[in-house]
Amino acid sequence: MRERLPGPESPGPASARLEVRRLVVRYAGVPAVDGIDLALEPGSFTALLGPSGCGKSTTLAVLAGLQRADEGEVLLDGTALGDTAPERRPLSLVFQKPLLFPHLTVAQNVGFGLRMRRVPRREAAAEVAAMLERVRLDGLADRRIGELSGGQEQRVSLARALVRRPRVLLLDEPFSQLDADLRAEMRTLVRELHDEAGVTTLFVTHDREEAVEVSDRIALMLDGRIAGSGTPQEIYTRPPTLRTARFFGFENEIRGQVAGGVFRSADGTVSARCDLAPGAATLVVRPEAVRLGPAGEDTGTARAGAGGIGPSVRVKDQRFAGTHVVVDVALPDGQRLRAHVPVGSEPAVGERVGVWLPPERCTVLAEVDPTRTSGTGAP
Amino acid sequence: MSGPRPTAGTRLRHRAALAVVVLLVLLPLLPVLLWAVADTWRYPDLLPGGLTGRGLRLVTGSSVLGALGTSTLIATAVACLACAVGFPAGRALGMHSFRGRRVVQFLLLAPVLVPALAVTLGLQVFFIRLGLADTVTGVVLVQLMPTVPYAATLLGASYANLDADHERQARVLGAGPWRTVAAVTVPLLRPALVTTWLLTFLISWSEYILTLLIGGGRVTTLPLLLFSAIESSDRTAAAALGLLVVLPPVLLVLVVARLLGSRDDAFLGVARA
Numbered sequence: 249m250r251e252r253l254p255g256p257e258s259p260g261p262a263s264a265r266l267e268v269r270r271l272v273v274r275y276a277g278v279p280a281v282d283g284i285d286l287a288l289e290p291g292s293f294t295a296l297l298g299p300s301g302c303g304k305s306t307t308l309a310v311l312a313g314l315q316r317a318d319e320g321e322v323l324l325d326g327t328a329l330g331d332t333a334p335e336r337r338p339l340s341l342v343f344q345k346p347l348l349f350p351h352l353t354v355a356q357n358v359g360f361g362l363r364m365r366r367v368p369r370r371e372a373a374a375e376v377a378a379m380l381e382r383v384r385l386d387g388l389a390d391r392r393i394g395e396l397s398g399g400q401e402q403r404v405s406l407a408r409a410l411v412r413r414p415r416v417l418l419l420d421e422p423f424s425q426l427d428a429d430l431r432a433e434m435r436t437l438v439r440e441l442h443d444e445a446g447v448t449t450l451f452v453t454h455d456r457e458e459a460v461e462v463s464d465r466i467a468l469m470l471d472g473r474i475a476g477s478g479t480p481q482e483i484y485t486r487p488p489t490l491r492t493a494r495f496f497g498f499e500n501e502i503r504g505q506v507a508g509g510v511f512r513s514a515d516g517t518v519s520a521r522c523d524l525a526p527g528a529a530t531l532v533v534r535p536e537a538v539r540l541g542p543a544g545e546d547t548g549t550a551r552a553g554a555g556g557i558g559p560s561v562r563v564k565d566q567r568f569a570g571t572h573v574v575v576d577v578a579l580p581d582g583q584r585l586r587a588h589v590p591v592g593s594e595p596a597v598g599e600r601v602g603v604w605l606p607p608e609r610c611t612v613l614a615e616v617d618p619t620r621t622s623g624t625g626a627p
Numbered sequence: 628m629s630g631p632r633p634t635a636g637t638r639l640r641h642r643a644a645l646a647v648v649v650l651l652v653l654l655p656l657l658p659v660l661l662w663a664v665a666d667t668w669r670y671p672d673l674l675p676g677g678l679t680g681r682g683l684r685l686v687t688g689s690s691v692l693g694a695l696g697t698s699t700l701i702a703t704a705v706a707c708l709a710c711a712v713g714f715p716a717g718r719a720l721g722m723h724s725f726r727g728r729r730v731v732q733f734l735l736l737a738p739v740l741v742p743a744l745a746v747t748l749g750l751q752v753f754f755i756r757l758g759l760a761d762t763v764t765g766v767v768l769v770q771l772m773p774t775v776p777y778a779a780t781l782l783g784a785s786y787a788n789l790d791a792d793h794e795r796q797a798r799v800l801g802a803g804p805w806r807t808v809a810a811v812t813v814p815l816l817r818p819a820l821v822t823t824w825l826l827t828f829l830i831s832w833s834e835y836i837l838t839l840l841i842g843g844g845r846v847t848t849l850p851l852l853l854f855s856a857i858e859s860s861d862r863t864a865a866a867a868l869g870l871l872v873v874l875p876p877v878l879l880v881l882v883v884a885r886l887l888g889s890r891d892d893a894f895l896g897v898a899r900a
Contacts, residue, residue: 312799334798347796351814364801364810412801 263290263448264325264338264415266311271320273306280306282472283320288416291446293439295459297495298469304452307469308420311450312341324415335364340409341418344425346401348393354404355380355389361412379411382441399430403437410441417442419451423458435462456496460484468492490530490615498532499586502579503616505529511612515581518605522612530613537609538587540575540595541602561585561603563595577603656873662866682867691852695871698832698848701763705770705831706824712771713778713823714816720779721786735779738772746772747840754841761843769841770834774827781826785819825883829876 268286272279281303288294298304309315311322313334322329329337340361348357355376356363362372380386383403388396396404402422409417419438423431439462442449453459459466460480467477468491476483476492487493490501504513506529511520513531520531564584565576573594575587585603595601662668663682665675685691719725720732738746747769751760759765793815797807813820835850844851849872856864 314795314798333803334795335801335803337799339799341796341799343792343796345790345792347790347792349793349797349811349814351817360797360802360810361800364797364806408800 262413262415263446265290265323266416266448266450267323267326268307268311269321269323271307271310271322272318273303273310273315274318279472281310281317284469284472284474286450286467286474288448288450290448292465293442293449293451293463294465294467295463296450296452296467296469297454297456297459299454302469303472304469305420308341308418308450308452311416311418312339313337314341338415339418340412340414340416341420342402342405342409342422344421346398346405348396348401348404348408350393352393353389354385354391354393354396357393357404358407358411360408365412375411376407379407382410382444383407383437398426399434402426402434406438406441410445410447413445414447417447417449419449421453424454431458438462468495470495485609486611487532487613490532490613490617493532493611493613497534498611499535500533500538501617502531502533502583502585503528504531506612506614513581515579517580520605520607520610520612524612524614527614528616530616531605531610532613533605533610535574535586536572536588537606538585539604539606540577540587540589541604561601563597563599563601566594566597577601579603656870659866659869662862663870665863665866668862679863682863685864686867686871690847691849691868691871694847694849694852695875697763697846698850699875701767701770701838701846701848702828702831704767705774706828708767708771709774709778709827710782710820710824712775713782713827714820716775716779717782717784717786720783721789722791732780732783736776739776743773744836744840747837751840760841761845763842763846766838766842766846766848769837770831772837773834774830777830778823778827781823782816782819785816789815821883825880828879832876833872 266286266288268284271281271284271286273281284303284307286294286296286307296304296307306315310317313329313332313336316331324338349360352360355373358379359372359376362375367375377386377389380389383406385400385403385407388400393401393404406422422438423434426434435458438449438451451459451463460483464479465477466480466483468475468483470491475495476487476489478486478488478492482488483492483496487496487498493501502513502518504511504518505527506512506522506524507526509521509523511518511522511524511529511531513519518531522529561577561579563575564578567574568591569588571591572588573591575589575594576584577587579585587603589595661675664678664680666677666679666681668675716735720728720735750769754760754765754769759768789812793811794807797811798804802810833850834848835854838846838848838851842848842851849868853865853868853872856868
């Protein structure tokens with residue numbers, strides 16, 4: 249289950265392995281975090297992705313020691329942290345807001361953690377100066393906090409967290425309050441800083457693109473549980489769970505049965521090879537992977553084993569979406585299938601077309617959503 | 628953050644408005660100043676008939692200087708203690724929501740709502756029993772009654788505006804609970820603390836009844852001397868003492884405003900203008 253970690257060849261000496269086991273946090277009896285497991289390898293960069301209210305910030309607060317867990321444990325290099333006070337944990341947390349101390353200068357803010365650790369003044373000053381240079385804020389050391397821009401503030405906050413040389417860096421949506429351009433710039437900076445220091449990083453975000461762009465691993469959190477995790481590539485090509493597939497834009501779900509290593513849709517028009525045990529299953533495929541061809545042509549040759557659909561399905565609807573055209577077709581049994589086709593090659597509504605599902609783009613999951621019949625998920 | 632640059636016209640108008648306000652505050656003091664140096668000043672004379680140095684000699688005399696010292700000592704102690712008590716109380720009120728917070732809030736304000744005299748008459752018995760009557764310590768303690776409610780309320784309001792995440796951030800950066808308060812919370816609340824300290828100092832400075840009852844006349848503060856001068860119809864003494872009661876707080880506010888004040892603080896902002 250363990251994959252190669254991109255990023256630094258050898259993790260920094262200071263970085264640690266962080267593990268979360270069966271973590272439960274309840275607010276007034278209602279679980280906000282409902283038994284999650286996480287394992288962050290030393291030097292890895294993991295995104296904890298999820299919509300607001302899914303419990304990801306609560307998880308981070310528990311890791312930082314700011315929130316008590318009701319069940320489960322957090323292990324740092326195999327040692328349970330238990331009720332260790334936040335100031336005694338070798339972690340740094342960067343919040344959504346910069347939370348700079350307004351009574352201190354930029355340099356004093358960055359040096360706060362070192363001062364708390366009673367690092368000798370000259371040594372601390374040198375480290376602060378070096379850190380400010382790394383976040384490209386050299387020259388602003390003596391500025392007052394009120395004179396900084398939003399991006400500069402968050403960079404000071406980042407520098408303040410990193411200058412302590414934490415063994416794990418926790419980032420709680422640190423850029424969500426910045427505008428798009430700045431956010432992209434900060435993402436790059438965070439990734440650079442991570443690669444330099446090799447510090448184990450957990451990045452909480454609700455932004456799919458941000459998670460994919462910056463991290464080595466993504467853990468999707470929904471309703472207090474980890475709905476699935478994997479590398480960004482895995483998640484976009486072979487989603488581990490149905491909920492992960494839905495969250496990452498696998499808009500087409502086709503229900504069927506697996507028997508003898510072959511998935512077959514309920515009406516028999518779609519089939520695909522898979523190595524699942526016999527039983528109910530769902531085939532998921534991204535709309536941009538669905539191919540449409542001229543009607544009548546036998547695109548169904550790949551039926552047995554390669555995931556094809558016979559010719560002659562009718563185009564129900566089509567809509568221009570800028571870079572592509574969204575086409576909805578009706579399968580023989582009435583299910584809708586959505587395809588993204590290049591602008592200019594879209595069929596007209598009512599036209600009959602052939603459909604082909606490239607097998608390497610289809611994922612069969614041994615899960616069925618009982619609340620839903622198959623078809624196109626609403627975007 | 629700053630508004631549009633004021634034009635010369637608006638600045639002039641602000642200055643004029645400020646001058647009027649200052650004049651309105653200072654004008655009533657003018658007759659007091661005259662009384663303090665007046666030898667005889669009979670109706671319907673516009674100005675005193677002659678001048679005397681008696682007022683000045685009085686306020687530089689040992690008994691008045693002693694009272695000045697006692698007043699300063701008591702007011703300083705009261706202000707410091709009120710802030711010390713009001714800080715955690717304000718924290719509880721402003722930062723945490725708990726059952727019965729409104730009741731606690733009301734109880735905290737009760738000493739200000741109920742006439743202090745009524746409560747003190749009862750308290751006096753305990754103070755005598757505890758040996759605190761007629762002592763400076765006793766007076767300081769009893770003066771916490773009218774000052775702590777203000778301190779707790781003022782600091783509570785500031786705590787409510789404080790972003791608790793600043794403290795969480797400090798903890799994560801390695802500051803223990805006490806160091807967090809010292810290195811982050813107190814500096815963040817500094818304007819409110821300065822205001823609270825000055826306000827409670829002023830309340831204590833002008834306190835009369837409580838000092839009289841618990842101090843039993845042995846703890847002599849400036850207001851006590853002032854009232855006895857008024858009672859004995861000695862206008863020169865009353866005026867001279869009156870000025871002595873008024874001036875130190877004004878100077879204090881001005882000095883503190885210069886040294887510590889920040890522009891966002893309304894109380895000190897006025898003193899700075």
